[in-house]
Amino acid sequence: MATHLVFLTICIFIDLSSQCSITGYPFENHLSSETPYRLVSNKSFYRIQYDGCTPKKIWMVIRHGTRNPSISKIEQINNRLPDIRDFILENDNLPNGFIKNRDLDLFQKWEPTLNAESKKKLTREGREEMLLLAERMQSKFPELFDNIYSNTSFKFKYTHTQRTKKSALYFVTGLFGKNNAKSVWFPEPLKNDPILRFYKSCTKWYKEVKDDPKLKRINKAFEQSAEMLKTLKVINERLNFSRVSSNLSADDVFLMYKTCAYETAWNKQSKSPWCSPFTEEELKVLEYAEDLELYWQDGYGHELTYKQACPAFSDMINMLISNETYPKVTAYFTHSGTILKMLAHLGLYKDSENLTATNYGKMANRKWRTSFIDSFGSNLAFISFKCNKNNKILTLHQEKVVRLPSCPNSDLCDIKEVISYYSESIEHCDLTSMCAI
Numbered sequence: 001m002a003t004h005l006v007f008l009t010i011c012i013f014i015d016l017s018s019q020c021s022i023t024g025y026p027f028e029n030h031l032s033s034e035t036p037y038r039l040v041s042n043k044s045f046y047r048i049q050y051d052g053c054t055p056k057k058i059w060m061v062i063r064h065g066t067r068n069p070s071i072s073k074i075e076q077i078n079n080r081l082p083d084i085r086d087f088i089l090e091n092d093n094l095p096n097g098f099i100k101n102r103d104l105d106l107f108q109k110w111e112p113t114l115n116a117e118s119k120k121k122l123t124r125e126g127r128e129e130m131l132l133l134a135e136r137m138q139s140k141f142p143e144l145f146d147n148i149y150s151n152t153s154f155k156f157k158y159t160h161t162q163r164t165k166k167s168a169l170y171f172v173t174g175l176f177g178k179n180n181a182k183s184v185w186f187p188e189p190l191k192n193d194p195i196l197r198f199y200k201s202c203t204k205w206y207k208e209v210k211d212d213p214k215l216k217r218i219n220k221a222f223e224q225s226a227e228m229l230k231t232l233k234v235i236n237e238r239l240n241f242s243r244v245s246s247n248l249s250a251d252d253v254f255l256m257y258k259t260c261a262y263e264t265a266w267n268k269q270s271k272s273p274w275c276s277p278f279t280e281e282e283l284k285v286l287e288y289a290e291d292l293e294l295y296w297q298d299g300y301g302h303e304l305t306y307k308q309a310c311p312a313f314s315d316m317i318n319m320l321i322s323n324e325t326y327p328k329v330t331a332y333f334t335h336s337g338t339i340l341k342m343l344a345h346l347g348l349y350k351d352s353e354n355l356t357a358t359n360y361g362k363m364a365n366r367k368w369r370t371s372f373i374d375s376f377g378s379n380l381a382f383i384s385f386k387c388n389k390n391n392k393i394l395t396l397h398q399e400k401v402v403r404l405p406s407c408p409n410s411d412l413c414d415i416k417e418v419i420s421y422y423s424e425s426i427e428h429c430d431l432t433s434m435c436a437i
């Protein structure tokens, strides 16, 4: 206990944003797709080098940085959380072992801060995530990321949204500085970009996966699971809400969890009061609810979901094998839905069993953890290297080396091996027929 406290104290003085999370605040490891990038990234500025190899090009997809919630979430926050806050403050049984005086002070000061206009906008934290990501990538690969902009050397693209546009702007600011960033050329964003958001025009995927009532039924089934019912009971007891008039529903508890996640992402320095009712045990259950949903919506649950990522995969291969020297850098600013489908397309973070509403316990050590693989600012990068006569590919996810299933025993994978392993994707990528109903 004593060493734990010392560690925490040192952490708070040295660096609020990095390793401390592991020991200090268990909730920071279970925030699912609202996890800020600072909690999962590799913050190294060291150059990435392999003996006898020279980096030639890089192709990357980047989820926009930390943003505000959707309009419906903002409305729920504004309509429901002030009441819950008041119930907590009026409750004579608090503070208790979980809700401390410090938390009550934070609740006392808490007000909703967002309106309809701020929906999904990139936040201060999101801007910083992109600046720092760009700076680190530049120092990891100085041969690729010149610090002087050239329209031939760099290809940037973002989707038709404020959050990806701003993410791109802050990323190029990180590379070239504030003034030079102004001269960077971006193509006009497309509503349904066939590479950055391939799924947007996939009618069959919407019909059979995204809009299929089955997806909601899986979520509902997990809400009825023993783990979720226990979570609700525990939170209601802890807050002494078991009184009929004010007890919390599953929706309330999810809303509190999401607000805990957003406020943690937005503010490095202060703890969100909405995290205080939870211990790691409940957070793991709430995290699983989101992992489950995204597994069936954007992951391994349905073949079509990840099969349709082939245009993005082919774009990457074509860029890396092309004989053209330029562009050296391709960077696409996009969304969680693209990153997750790409990960599943590659066969990364694949568990041997499906996530289901009934196997929470069994999947405790699953690879499919959106808190790690789908944070804000998540990114996937492929770097081609020339090693003597051979062309190889290095893959980074969250700036960490990951090994593709085509080369489980080495970081660098021969491009020929990649092409042969994923030949089905490269040779049969006809979205028109894949997505027709």
Ligand SMILES: *[C@@H]1O[C@H](CO)[C@@H](O)[C@H](O)[C@H]1NC(C)=O
Residues within 6 Å of the ligand: 151, 185
């Ligand atoms: C940059 O290149 C694109 C073609 O890739 C071209 O359409 C655009 O006009 C160029 N922009 C500038 C500022 O040179």
Ligand SMILES: *[C@@H]1O[C@H](CO)[C@@H](O)[C@H](O)[C@H]1NC(C)=O
Residues within 6 Å of the ligand: 093, 237, 240
């Ligand atoms: C909850 O509140 C009631 C009074 O409203 C009190 O009698 C009871 O002891 C409290 N329970 C806990 C667990 O704090």
Ligand SMILES: *[C@@H]1O[C@H](CO)[C@@H](O)[C@H](O)[C@H]1NC(C)=O
Residues within 6 Å of the ligand: 232, 233, 236, 242, 244, 245, 247, 248, 249
């Ligand atoms: C909350 O109260 C309602 C009745 O008003 C009850 O049906 C429900 O089971 C309660 N939920 C919890 C989590 O205690």
Ligand SMILES: *[C@@H]1O[C@H](CO)[C@@H](O)[C@H](O)[C@H]1NC(C)=O
Residues within 6 Å of the ligand: 321, 322, 323
């Ligand atoms: C690249 O050049 C080599 C030799 O000049 C040629 O054999 C190869 O087909 C070219 N590759 C592409 C993708 O154009």
Ligand SMILES: *[C@@H]1O[C@H](CO)[C@@H](O)[C@H](O)[C@H]1NC(C)=O
Residues within 6 Å of the ligand: 301, 302, 352, 353, 354
């Ligand atoms: C996972 O679910 C899919 C779709 O229902 C099914 O086709 C597949 O066989 C399942 N995989 C396993 C390992 O159970």
Ligand SMILES: *[C@@H]1O[C@H](CO)[C@@H](O)[C@H](O)[C@H]1NC(C)=O
Residues within 6 Å of the ligand: 042, 043, 044, 046, 047, 048, 399, 400, 401
């Ligand atoms: C982070 O990057 C550095 C340098 O590239 C590397 O040595 C280290 O192992 C990486 N850490 C993780 C967790 O991937």
